[in-house]
Amino acid sequence: MNKTTEHPILVTGATGYIAGWVIRQLLEQGLTVHATVRDLNKTKSFQHLQDIAEKNSGKLRLFQADLLNKNAFDEAMQGCEIVIHMASPFLVTNFKDPIKELIDPAIKGTENVLNSVNRTSTVKRVVVTSSIASTYGDAIDALKVPNNTLDESYWNTSSSAKHQPYYYSKVAAERKAWEMQIAQSRWDLVCVNPALVVGPSLTPMTKSGSVEVLQQFGSGVTRFGVPKIWSALVDVRDVADAHLKAALLPNAKGRYIISSKSLTLLEMGKVLTRHFGKKYPFPRMNTPKFLVKIVAPFIGHSRKYVELNVGYPLHFNAQKSIKELGINYRDVETSLVEHFQQLIDDGIVKKRG
Template identity: 45%
Template sequence: MNKEINKTAPILVTGGTGYLALWIIKQLLDEGLSVRATVRNKSNKEKNKYLSRLGEDSKGALELFEADLLVNGSFDTAMNGCELVFHTASPFQMENIKDAQKELVDPALKGTKNVLDSVNKTRTLKRVVLTSSCASIYQDAKEAKDKKLDEKSWNTKSSLKDNPYMFSKKIAEKTAWEISKAQNRWDLITMNPGFILGPSLSNRIDSFSINFMLSMLNGKNKSGVPELSFPVVDVRDVANAQILGAFNTNSKGRHILFSGELPFFLEIAKILKTEYGAKYPFPSKNVPRFLLYMAAPFLKIKWSFLKNNLGIRPQLDNSYSKKDLGIKYRPIKETIIEHAEQLIKTGLIK
């Protein structure tokens, strides 16, 4: 355990076309390292083009491998000869969920099991860095209202029927720890980021984070935003945290990642309005609570969620991540403005 990673060995990143994975891959390639990235379909040139460009524009080496979270053994070939794996592939879907088991839990849980089964078969493997979430730490802001939650905290409320996305993240991480503790050849560390924002390396908009920022600029939320607060962290900082943890042989455990600020949605809108003035139709108020309660049944939102989250700024402790990883977080204003600039420059916002 705690063996030093050989930087000449190939490094595997699962879910290579993802919002976070692209930044991890870019940072590894910029260091001149050899990276293997898994994708569902290598022949899908359109979906893979942003990933492919990273390999073309860097001093590192990039190779794509096909793998499917739900197919046993599909990560074996990509992992062969690797000492380090970043497992980022997992669905992030909070809306329009028709079958939570199929859309969220199976890819998160079975995918984690499949990746770690391959890890157990790969004798060269030394360390796995798993992207989990603050969703594994807590469900409702009320839980973190009167006391700061840290890495010892676990979400005990979510279930398949109540916040299935959060449930999928918790059960996948818990299973990963169980698998890790059943052996002593490789070690596991997890990253538990808050709400990830910041500039994307692609123009894709099938990310919850990207769509959130688009909604702050395109008028979708012009009439108001819910009075919700989440821990925000820059996608580049999450990628950096993963790499710092991967190569620090003394790093261990879980890591809550966020900038240190837990803004309400309206506070994010105010940052944008201060920068851009009246150029875009930013939200200027919170949606009245009685309207949210009226609309909740149609939006498939439980009243208990509104009661336990509206108007409450949770408290979380990110001191361990700073101590263990040595990371310095970007200020939230920088994250928000540079995210907006990326959307504007790529033409996603006119």
């Protein structure tokens, strides 16, 4: 896909795991990127982006912007034709106040970015990074659909501030984006809804849900078993590719599930065992549901979560992204191996043997 805009493209949340790859691909195409970070003094967090810019023909300009500051994105957005809004809090567990830490920043951040879009007459398209979490709340929801397979027509109606607050933050932010898009007619909106993202990161400072899972695999937390939970997975480079296509293809529209395939935690462990052998304490069995229920509160999950998510197959239909965006999905089993190897190389997982 060749360069299709002379105007700068704004990417919010530039230090994120997926955002790094999006910015890299844009710079490789010779485009000008305006990228927002939370703090310009934390140069370590975005040094990798500056290094990428130096090697490519595209230009990178960094701006400081806080999601909760109403006018923070105005300056960075000046002259942009496309806005890729990727900044969002990522905390699936380990938060004290879900409304303050997750839900408000996700909704208000989206609102603040889109209000800036409404004030910036050059913007024609907005791409919002949403999540498959916008399409369902718990795995049990998939029992209501054919073949336990969700597509873009489904919305998460079962999450709330009290139950699955991270999932709720995603669906609430995406609904806010659609509500604001419908209220005007100058810019169009495309939402990218990725599965759990795996694959190499451009910086060792990455925080993501997949890093947490792989760390637990490497540390032995899951040695004696894992709950029977399905995770839809996708390679980070495919997610970045989807963002570029969503931004630059004139016919891109609506929502796009970006997912390669679903694996259980045990299947993920087996993929890693096949490659790394028995050096690491990868899970070798499923833990019975009643046992998972007993320990759930001690590992940051409610018993309700276990009841509604353990044992229910969960799959996603990504045909729309293949047909309309031309995504050619990588094999996520290879991505898992690459990702785990990188965590070893970066010292996040202790090297063994």
